[in-house]
Amino acid sequence: MSLVRIQNVMSNELGKRTTITRPPEPPHDYLLNDPANSIFVGITKMFEVPFTWTFATLTNPHIAVVGITGAGKSFFVKTFLTRASFVWNTNAIIIDWAGEYKAWVKQSGGTIVALGKGDYLNIMDLSGMKPLDRTKQIMTSFEILTDIGLYPEQKRLTEEAIEQAYVNFGFNLAETPPPEKEAPTLKEVIALLEEKLQEGTYEYPAELENAVYRLRQFSREGEDYFARKSTIDLGKLASSGLVDIDLSGLPDERFRALAALFILQTLKEKMRMEGWSASKGLKAFVVLDEAWKVASDDRSDAITIVREGRKYQFGLIVASQNPTDINEAIFSNVGTTVVLRIKFERFLDYLQGSLNFSDFLRREISKFGVGQAAIDMSFQTNIEFPGTFLIERVIGEIPLDVYTINVSEVLSQSELNDENVQKEYFLEKIDLNAKLIENDVPSETINDIFKELDTRGRLIDIRALVQIMLSRQVSKESIVNFMRALGISDTVITRAFLYVT
Ligand SMILES: Nc1ncnc2c1ncn2[C@@H]1O[C@H](COP(=O)(O)OP(=O)(O)OP(=O)(O)O)[C@@H](O)[C@H]1O
């Protein structure tokens, strides 16, 4: 009898024996999908397999994207959304914290909703929801964003006043509302609380006053972004192609977070009503970029959506520079995590703890160049193989060489609301270059200007542009002529200079 016996083993059988072979990438079948029904992302590093993403084999369609600034998060998201739209006709709603997707969405023919710059959302809008449910959601948002949770009496007063406002507007709290019926706003809620205060019969007037004070923060004249009739039809958001909800015009993080929470709640409810069906595919992706408060708080709908996995016909994409801003529950539940370059040890610790990848991968991640990524996926399978693998680089759509000059900061409120007043000027790189040359800007300065523009994501405020040109000794006359050549009016040009020292 020989000591070694040759055994016939099928390769898939061998694949299951992870203790012996430990394949460094998931099997090809999982990475390479039908190109007509999946999204190409890049080539795997180890076996050079074209990796195409599909939600069909995953536990859910949600995605987390992390990486330091400049690592390529937004680039990945843009590429991904573009291809999803080609392949599945998927709509996209970008909750755009810093306004960084705006120029791209505009170039792609999408819609921009600029909150704080002419667009409003009434957070009491129902979009088909029962008033009782909406009231609960509004209260949850207030609890995430303010300390009202610590004051049960104020919470109760506010909640009751919101419900009363719906009743006064003719709604039945527990019933699905008629579609066209107009909802009250926070201003009506405040009026009710003030009335109660005036009556003087309530035994804790200080609580009442504080409740009013809290609500007023969201309804002051000029800051009543969420306390007016909506200018957007939220019900249609998930079927409107590419939509950028630009939150950069809102005064602070609290307002931005309120908008983000409200939009997520509304989309979730809408999708819940429609339900999940595998045959219909993915109707939309919702992108949350840098919305830390929304991605980290346990009570946020971002967490519920990811936890509930496949229940909805949309995928949530959460992106952040700081992985610790993304709730652990998101990492442990999303079907896909895209890890771009991460430098800080504590972020690497957090990620490695949540995703459980090897020290080899950890070292690779800290050395990544732009666009290089580790992908972690949760497949629906009992077969064991490592879920994390490297791709050479996210292979993107070729970016358009378009630069955007934004003038809205020097426009008045009425000009901002006027559709005929141009707020942004788009220029191809070649055209911009030609206009600078024609107006006697030296080539060294032109290079500097393009460098500045590129670090700002090719989007610049007119005042900043004037400042840069002046600091590079370009004459006022040249600047004015250059701006006129772009089609910018003399009044706007004059105002741009007014702000510059
Ligand atoms: N895979 C890639 N291939 C080619 N260029 C890329 C790739 N990824 C990113 N870039 C380019 O690198 C720059 C930075 O990328 P991006 O804006 O996506 O970074 P980010 O991670 O979103 O940064 P931030 O956190 O500051 O928003 C952009 O000019 C982008 O076009």
Ligand SMILES: [Mg+2]
């Ligand atoms: Mg980005």
